[in-house]
Amino acid sequence: SSGINAEWPLRPGEYLLTLKNSCIPYDLFVIGKKGISSFTFLKEAITDSFISIDESVTYGMIEAIVSQIVSLFESAKVDEIKVISNVYFSSSSQVPKITNILPLSIDKMSENNSLDANYLFEPNIKSIYNDIIPFYIKTQIFNLILNSICCEQIARKIAMKSATDAANDMIKSLTRTYNRIRQAKITQEISEIVAGADSIS
Secondary structure, three states: OOOOOOOHHHHHHHHHHHHHOOOOOOOOEEOHHHHHHHHOOOOOOOOOEEEOOOOOOHHHHHHHHHHHHHHHHHOOOOEEEEEEEEEEEEEEEEEEEEEEEOOOOOOOOOOOOOOOOOOOOOOOHHHHHHHHHHHHHHHHHHHHHHHHHHHHHHHHHHHHHHHHHHHHHHHHHHHHHHHHHHHHHHHHHHHHHHHHHHHHO
16 A cells, blocks of 8 residues: 555554464455555564556556456466455544455345346356456456555645645744844843933933
């Protein structure tokens, strides 16, 4: 994730520690400089990284990422794909979240729906799978990248506003200090003039 969040390195670190404690192997694909630096700090082995993904990312730019991930899943080298990233909820709430990508899970059907219905797939289920699954994964990852980019821009905006407010407060404080010193100097000069005039008279 390229999003800026002070808590971000902690979430994947905790999750990866859980995997290690359970003796579950994993491959780590990292997108963005922030993620790379975070996992390097955590001394994690990075399988592959992508640093050219930024706010100018396009839908087609993540094709290589999706191809690698899907090929690992299809070849049964991995049985699960999860994405850890910052997710945008509001301008004041962006939190790290673990999103399940594969395997796909079917939400519990409502009482009015049934899985027993007969469906006809054209041209066939395999062809549909080969087209839809990569598209679904690409859309999911693209959405998560956009979320992270949004979180980064929000964090930058908040940081710049905080810096601007701090600078304005400093300017006000220095202005008040300058005015007090200037006023004190003027008062002292007036007092000296008056004292000099009194001595002459």
